[in-house]
Amino acid sequence: MTDTIAPPVAQTSLPVPSALPAPEPLVQRRLLQTQIPGPRSVELQRRREAEVSGGFGVTLPVFVEQASGAIVLDVDGNQLIDLASGIAVTSVGASAPEVVAAVAEQAARFTHTCFMVTEYDGFVDVAAALNRLTPGDHEKRTALFTTGAEAVENAIKIARTATGREAVVVLDHAYHGRTLLTMTMTAKHVPYKAGFGPYAPEVYRAPMAYPFRAPGGPERATEDALARLEEIVLTQIGADRVAAIVAEPIQGEGGFIVPSPGFLPGVAEFARRHGIVFIADEIQTGFGRTGRMFASEHEGIVPDLITTAKALAGGMPLSAVTGRAELMNAVPPGSIGGTYAGNPVACAAALAAIEIIERDDLAGRARDIEHQVLPRLQALAAQTGIIGDVRGRGAMLAMELVKPGTTEPDAAAAKAIAAHCHAEGVITLVCGTFSNVIRLLPPLVIEPELLADALDVIEQAVREHAVQSAEAGA
Template identity: 55%
Template structure:
């Protein structure tokens, strides 16, 4: 059925339709209220950039399940790999009796991640789990305890990763106390750095490292963890050269540099990893989301001496590196390589940036368009002089997009950023149609709110 889905939006009912509304009633009665629903159109199938709901509506997907289905829903290579693998072997737990797909995925990660040094990998289930294990590894290897994270960071929803995550609502509120020895410093956020973009370029690195020195102490710091392009925080891109300077500073002080590439990895930014754009080689890198075409898989990859310092049994988990998920990852990576999806991400980025910049020329509520590759954001403000966040307008635009059958996502610590994460397999025609709908939604919301 998936191959027959026309790559075009089609609405046959209002959104959500009657079948989706009935399913939502069941959801409210059965599922914790803590698990929210952004657009309650219940999806039954999908292919590339189209999602089909229970009422037969075809929605344009600008979210990819939050950067997960980068190779597209229903990718033929992934479907075949999963079908073949699940017919052969579903699970044993790699720590009990191992299997080749786990090893193959680790070999691929060791080869693809930044740096030509000797590496090792370990597989897990989710991005948060990968981050937790990266912290464990860093503390074990260095003998230090302090972990430094950044304002606007998002690293997960477990107790330790919530301590690293910056945003209170909905993630952290009333869930504490959180794990200790976690410290936060300002992010090099050019659009909102005191003094502006130029001041951020010249001052941010010194200010941030001075804060670590004064409040934590380099000799106490096991690792600095950073998203090379922040995800949930608003697709914040630090100034050119900042990441490399930070990595060199870490190396000088025996601090491990952890790149959290859970959202930015696997061709999303126009390179295999966001670190590649500046030649930054992290000591440890965490990956998940786009790694396996929608199957749950995550990883920590790092220097062999660091990864091999952990005692046997110190890493692992019952489901981590499940053979079916590993098969999906190998097929996803094959697709990215064979179909040139890094290059495709760059082309998508040019289209998105061009159209959104044009929108900004017409509407002063567009504060900034930023990002890289197919990871592009637009920050909305009430006016460009004060740069006051326009959270209400952002929510209104999002609602208008959903009513038109365009699946969109917002983000940002201040609730005022749109993020664009279409599948890397989306066609130019479908991308253009989605952007037309976004512009209509934007104009409607501006007219209603002002």
């Protein structure tokens, strides 16, 4: 009897819709068609409130239709100048064409396999780029994850495994994330920690060298903060129990605080002396944001481990821990990772974003932004009397609002000034331990004329509030 082979069964598939044409890039100018938020955004906001957890806050309740460069187009046709960059994420500009193309090409090939199941070269390519770009010429290894908090938490796991120690030291005003461990490491109670206790154990806090609010004055900020940190570690914790000291080279959510000169090098040297891993949290400061590829470079700091995210992948979720090979290899196989860690689409976006940052010298563009913005903010501070401090580096700049003639934080002023900017089509963010800091995080590709327009709006907002404050106090 002859075997017969059944003919192949025809495979059926759903029809694949043709790709929609890419929208034209937005003209880079501010345009208001309605009040902010407009009627369509208000309508969608009501639906959001009926469907989404109230635990999500919102800075500006507008719904986005499109974004490109430094402009956000909302569903009411308003074009807003973006001085937030999705909190320092879209440094290469929103929907950068190279990033979009890389995402589309990779998504068409495969969107996911899990790197711990089957591998792909994009993961390795991103690791190689980070090993090359991060400070120091020592041998490095990189691990990829998804969120900034995940990177920080894994850096702590690596430091604890490598040292055999448990304690972690962080700084006043720090922000490191929203997971249990990183929330514990974060300084500000509301909204990040309230009601979420008990907190993770073995996390200790030391002073930050915050020049504007240093108890002994800015000239003593470094000396006093270092002395206090050493005292806490040596007498209260025990240096032989400390796995890591974690610091943001410029503090983000805490108020864009630039440490006084010499503080971070002093912390790094103290850590080395006692066998403590020094971790630089560069999640907000990395990839050209401060005028150098990494903010640690401003004072020649070479961290043992460095965490990155945000601008790494041009808007896609990707984070990393990069550091000394002997530390990164101290953890056993299978002990770190994650289902979506180093997703292939995000890796493709990262490679495109990194190429743009290097090719177009976006760190240099950040320095240009500083030169354009800082003098205007400093003049505004001198003329209005409600700005206690202007600070920052590159395109990570801020002004701290205070009650006139004092250093008392004025959260109401920051809120009112931000609201004025929002109403005029400029997206700004409030931050700081005392919620009194306006921070500016424009895309590094923002055009000078567009940035000047945004600064005009900010200046008007500050001046009007200063007049109102003077009238109220008269």
